[in-house]
Amino acid sequence: MNASTRLGPIQLKKATVSFDDRFTLSEIDWTITPDQHWVITGPNGAGKSALAAALAGIGEITAGSSEGLPARAGLVSFEAQAELIARELKKDDADIMDVISLGTPVHEMIFDYCQDPELAQALVEKFGLSRLLDRAFRKLSTGETRKVMLIRALANKPDMLILDEPFDGLDAETLAMLQAHLASIVDSVPMVMVLNRFDEMPDFITHVAYLDKDTSDPKNPNQGRLKLTVDKSNEAAFNELYQLLHLKSTDLTVPESDPSNTLPGLDPSQPLVKLNAATIKYGDTVIVDKLDWTIEPGQHWQLSGPNGSGKTGVLSLITGDHPQCYTNDIFVFGFQRGKGESIWQIKQFIGYVSTALQWEYRVSTSCKNVIISGFHDSIGLYSKSSDNQKKIADQWLELLGMTARADQPFNKLSYGDQRLLLIARAMVKHPPLLILDEPCLGLDDMNRQLVLALIEKICQGSETTVLYVNHHAEDRITGIERYLKLKKNG
Structure with missing residues (x-):
């Protein structure tokens, strides 16, 4: 029958x-x-x-x-x-x-x-x-x-x-x-x-x-x-x-960093980031009002809030891209902002992934070279890479399940696969802080699950502190246990 x-x-x-x-x-x-x-x-x-x-x-x-x-x-x-x-x-x-x-x-x-x-x-x-x-x-x-x-x-x-x-x-x-x-x-x-x-x-x-x-x-x-x-x-x-x-x-772990490309050491007893009553305002309009926030090494955070609540502004205070970072009391990676440090001294400790970065990364270089470019903080690969850097890139491709696509052009990949590679690119140097600004924006359900799975893997298997930014505080990731939700003023 x-x-x-x-x-x-x-x-x-x-x-x-x-x-x-x-x-x-x-x-x-x-x-x-x-x-x-x-x-x-x-x-x-x-x-x-x-x-x-x-x-x-x-x-x-x-x-x-x-x-x-x-x-x-x-x-x-x-x-x-x-x-x-x-x-x-x-x-x-x-x-x-x-x-x-x-x-x-x-x-x-x-x-x-x-x-x-x-x-x-x-x-x-x-x-x-x-x-x-x-x-x-x-x-x-x-x-x-x-x-x-x-x-x-x-x-x-x-x-x-x-x-x-x-x-x-x-x-x-x-x-x-x-x-x-x-x-x-x-x-x-x-x-x-x-x-x-x-x-x-x-x-x-x-x-x-x-x-x-x-x-x-x-x-x-x-x-x-x-x-x-x-x-x-x-x-x-x-x-x-x-x-x-x-x-x-998979039992694969997050690949190690390149020992010949190490970052300066940080004092483990000091926080990575400390904002004291941080305020962002334009004229009389206050976007962020007296925010106190400390990010210690090994603490993974999820930052959420509606559009206009100041999420991107807070990130740019941390990265040094916001002009008001010098008018606030901000301590990052051992530096008190405004005491003579350069923006590059700050940025070397940060891996950053955003939709805007993906828009900028329009080169036709291979998937493998995209990952290797993270060692040089470049869009595209213009410097000679070492054998060890190539080996680490291969390990990242294996973790992502993309080994067979190592030589494919980055700009021919799906939007979701591009996002995965950019996260790997940001992680190759094992930065003390990985900032993922709306990493699932524009992704369908399947690719969103892929990106979230990779973030979980990073939280579980590396010394990098993850700052994951999204709209919804309830969209939780295993391994992230601290949450900051910004509210829109006015």
């Missing part, structure tokens, strides 16, 4: 799903049609398994709604596997007879309540479980238990197969057989898989759902949110998602 006649569309509409006190899925908007096969992916702790379980009717919907959930879901997951084992152990605890319970045999686990015994028997033989049918289920290995779970799900004529990491724990031969069987039933049953590894994704998958941690409520870190859905036939969007997962999940 064709899947479309067995199952209608599944819809989660602004659904918040609670799993006791363990985890919450926040405001999930998702539609699955019968002709689609999905993979759920994302970083650890994002709620991938929770979303798969929600499709099977597990969890309590506390807000929003669900429609069309499968009446009979074939769910295979480590949680369901552990639950079956726990159920078997509980039988032992409840046994009041003077005999030792051997537990439920495998043949009962598979064939009791089985909807398709012929298929079950064929899969038992194919997966090599015939000799284990009389053995107690809880005596099986992890891989053997997983095979039993898969057979139960496949032979139960499910309306939908929900497979959470179905290939983990399987030997190569069994893995190949399972993949072939799943490919043979794609026209009869829709499938949703949770996969951490993109290289395990079957060819028949049509769509990908990307989850990430929901950081909107710092008091409740155990939340996940569906960030993106991608049609696999959209090659550009699919490649961007692959790049995002690379950034979020």
